[in-house]
Amino acid sequence: MATQGKAKVVSIVDDDDLMRGALQGLLKAVGLPARAFASAEEFLESGQQHETACLIADIRMSGMSGLELQAKLNAERLWIPTIFITAHGDERMRMQALRSGAVEFLAKPFDDEVLLESVRAALES
Amino acid sequence: MTTELRKTGMDVVGDIAWGTHCCLFYETKADLLDTLVSYCKAGLEGHEFCLWVVASPVTEEDAAHALGHVVPDIDRHIMDGSIEIVAARDWYLQDGTFDLERVIHGWNEKLASAMARGYAGVRVTGDTAWLETKDWKDFCDYEESLNEAIANQRLAVLCTYPIEACRAGEVLDVVRTHQFAIAKRRGDWDVIETAGHKQAKREVLERKRVEEALRRSEAYLAEAQRLSHTGSWAFNRTETVYWSEENFRIWGFDPQQAPPRREMVLQRLHPEDRDRVLEEAQTAVRERRDYVVEFRIVLPDGTVRHIQGLGHPVFDANGELVEVVGTQVDVTERKRAEQERQKLHQLQADLSRISRVSTMGELTASLAHEIKQPIAAAVTDANTCLRWLARADPDVEEGREAAGRVVKDVTRAADIISSIGALFKKGAVPRELVDVNELIREMIGMLGSEAKRHFISVRAELDPGLPQAMADCVQLQQVLMNLMLNGIDAMKDTSGAHELTIKSETDAAQPVISVRDTGAGLLPEHVDQIFNTFFTTKDHGIGMGLPISRSIVESHGGRLWVTANAEGGATFQFSLPAAGMSTFI
Numbered sequence: 001m002a003t004q005g006k007a008k009v010v011s012i013v014d015d016d017d018l019m020r021g022a023l024q025g026l027l028k029a030v031g032l033p034a035r036a037f038a039s040a041e042e043f044l045e046s047g048q049q050h051e052t053a054c055l056i057a058d059i060r061m062s063g064m065s066g067l068e069l070q071a072k073l074n075a076e077r078l079w080i081p082t083i084f085i086t087a088h089g090d091e092r093m094r095m096q097a098l099r100s101g102a103v104e105f106l107a108k109p110f111d112d113e114v115l116l117e118s119v120r121a122a123l124e125s
Numbered sequence: 126m127t128t129e130l131r132k133t134g135m136d137v138v139g140d141i142a143w144g145t146h147c148c149l150f151y152e153t154k155a156d157l158l159d160t161l162v163s164y165c166k167a168g169l170e171g172h173e174f175c176l177w178v179v180a181s182p183v184t185e186e187d188a189a190h191a192l193g194h195v196v197p198d199i200d201r202h203i204m205d206g207s208i209e210i211v212a213a214r215d216w217y218l219q220d221g222t223f224d225l226e227r228v229i230h231g232w233n234e235k236l237a238s239a240m241a242r243g244y245a246g247v248r249v250t251g252d253t254a255w256l257e258t259k260d261w262k263d264f265c266d267y268e269e270s271l272n273e274a275i276a277n278q279r280l281a282v283l284c285t286y287p288i289e290a291c292r293a294g295e296v297l298d299v300v301r302t303h304q305f306a307i308a309k310r311r312g313d314w315d316v317i318e319t320a321g322h323k324q325a326k327r328e329v330l331e332r333k334r335v336e337e338a339l340r341r342s343e344a345y346l347a348e349a350q351r352l353s354h355t356g357s358w359a360f361n362r363t364e365t366v367y368w369s370e371e372n373f374r375i376w377g378f379d380p381q382q383a384p385p386r387r388e389m390v391l392q393r394l395h396p397e398d399r400d401r402v403l404e405e406a407q408t409a410v411r412e413r414r415d416y417v418v419e420f421r422i423v424l425p426d427g428t429v430r431h432i433q434g435l436g437h438p439v440f441d442a443n444g445e446l447v448e449v450v451g452t453q454v455d456v457t458e459r460k461r462a463e464q465e466r467q468k469l470h471q472l473q474a475d476l477s478r479i480s481r482v483s484t485m486g487e488l489t490a491s492l493a494h495e496i497k498q499p500i501a502a503a504v505t506d507a508n509t510c511l512r513w514l515a516r517a518d519p520d521v522e523e524g525r526e527a528a529g530r531v532v533k534d535v536t537r538a539a540d541i542i543s544s545i546g547a548l549f550k551k552g553a554v555p556r557e558l559v560d561v562n563e564l565i566r567e568m569i570g571m572l573g574s575e576a577k578r579h580f581i582s583v584r585a586e587l588d589p590g591l592p593q594a595m596a597d598c599v600q601l602q603q604v605l606m607n608l609m610l611n612g613i614d615a616m617k618d619t620s621g622a623h624e625l626t627i628k629s630e631t632d633a634a635q636p637v638i639s640v641r642d643t644g645a646g647l648l649p650e651h652v653d654q655i656f657n658t659f660f661t662t663k664d665h666g667i668g669m670g671l672p673i674s675r676s677i678v679e680s681h682g683g684r685l686w687v688t689a690n691a692e693g694g695a696t697f698q699f700s701l702p703a704a705g706m707s708t709f710i
Binding site for chain 1: 497504533537
């Protein structure tokens with residue numbers, strides 16, 4: 001079950017190793033602990049979804065996509081504030097993500113300040 | 126004389142033409158009645174008006190009674206005036222004297238009234254038993270002039286003579302004044318023709334033959350006109366002289382009516398085309414030449430037809446216009462088929478454009494995605510690096526780590542870009558012998574309508590001796606299409622001549638293909654950049670076409686380069702190794 005008020009962990013799901021490293025490095029620089037996963041499946045298997053206060057996910061990934069992951073979490077009644085980052089998002093995809101409860105939808109390359117603000121907002125909610 | 130034949134009802138005579146004037150010599154009253162009853166019956170059946178002039182010993186009653194035996198409804202015919210039976214004395218001898226003029230006038234009156242009542246013509250038989258010697262000479266004159274009087278009328282006259290009352294000289298007179306004579310010979314009816322009548326009969330037959338040939342020829346012409354949707358016409362200065370059956374059909378006029386008047390024809394011309402057609406025709410007449418003009422006509426029901434017209438003015442010896450004759454072809458169907466074909470071509474061009482765009486588009490979208498990943502990572506890592514260094518107490522170690530990641534990110538991006546070329550490396554797809562000229566012709570066919578849409582003419586200058594190339598046909602198509610579409614793009618918004626020339630030539634035994642446009646041309650500083658990835662001078666371009674084209678050509682062991690034309694525009698050229706050469710890179 002979602003555990004707000006427990007450890008405020010940020011989870012990163014991105015199949016691109018460079019992006020994963022960059023996001024983890026950025027969060028570390030602002031003092032936020034983060035765990036990174038190379039796929040949605042890996043994230044779900046880790047059980048970390050129950051400890052996650054904020055999720056940063058890529059949309060297009062090999063295997064389960066970011067939007068599918070969000071749908072799956074919602075189906076399990078896990079309402080994790082999610083920030084999507086994508087290299088080729090369109091308006092339709094953006095609307096779908098926001099309707100499903102995403103808090104932010106960022107196009108790569110993105111402004112790190114915008115990302116961090118969203119992460120902080122998610123952690124404080 | 127009309128060639129229409131009438132049945133006589135007499136077996137020995139058969140059919141006769143209108144205008145026939147013949148005589149019959151009879152021995153007995155029974156012979157006479159038998160013959161004339163059949164003669165009149167045939168006339169009534171042929172819807173002719175019959176006039177039977179009887180003389181003693183035959184009475185009007187005898188004639189009517191005899192007719193009643195073979196024509197059951199004779200009373201009705203007598204009542205409605207289809208047949209009149211009169212006595213010779215009343216007809217020939219009014220006031221007791223024979224008057225040639227009056228009798229002939231009488232026939233003509235009967236003819237006029239019969240024609241007015243809708244009969245096919247007038248059939249007459251008159252008996253001469255009343256004739257006396259004093260009238261013989263006058264009557265011969267009458268018989269003589271009757272030949273001429275009825276020659277071109279719908280009139281047939283059978284004069285009957287009692288043979289016993291005629292002397293030899295009189296028989297000769299009678300035979301001479303008639304076209305032929307009918308007489309009983311050894312118990313059977315026989316026909317005696319004069320040489321002149323034989324000649325006349327031959328002429329009738331000949332005319333019939335000519336008329337028949339003419340009718341056949343006209344029927345074939347009408348059929349040909351119908352099959353080819355071609356009508357013909359002739360106008361003189363004031364009226365429509367001729368209007369063929371097919372022309373009636375094309376223009377929607379009633380063929381039962383007279384040829385349409387000029388104003389009626391003009392009225393059916395499409396309002397937008399009327400002035401142009403008139404002017405074209407008038408100019409042609411003024412310049413004494415033929416003219417060809419395309420126009421539309423609008424039928425009363427709103428149907429629009431496309432017509433291809435041709436006119437030929439005819440002048441007399443003095444140079445005066447006699448008439449204008451011409452043809453009109455209904456090309457509506459052809460036009461429709463042409464439009465369908467054009468639509469199909471357009472569709473084909475659109476399809477090939479879509480497939481080209483989607484192939485390139487998919488490629489670039491996936492490349493863009495691939496490249497954006499490391500670039501986004503680099504931006505984030507660089508920002509992170511700055512964060513570590515910007516602290517009150519900068520963490521150089523963390524900063525170095527982040528900077529190290531930036532290096533990795535950027536290296537990945539560079540690798541991806543250089544991998545574009547690798548997509549087309551030799552061996553990835555099978556190569557085959559390609560007739561490059563054929564390929565060029567195909568591409569021109571496919572892009573023809575695209576060029577036409579922008580008023581660009583496409584010209585091919587193909588070297589018939591061009592060596593074949595060993596290449597991947599689809600990739601070569603992409604290169605050609607890309608260069609041609611670039612050429613079209615370069616010209617479509619510029620003024621001046623718009624010409625795209627695709628040329629193939631042999632240089633050092635290698636096929637060299639060039640695509641030359643007359644567009645905006647190249648800035649000198651762009652010549653070097655133009656093949657760089659993402660370089661574009663177009664508003665909507667993505668800058669991938671030329672680098673990919675160059676990659677393809679180079680993977681084939683050829684070269685792709687561009688030169689600015691002295692007179693404006695650019696020429697892209699590429700070489701390919703000939704099939705036999707082993708100079709692949």
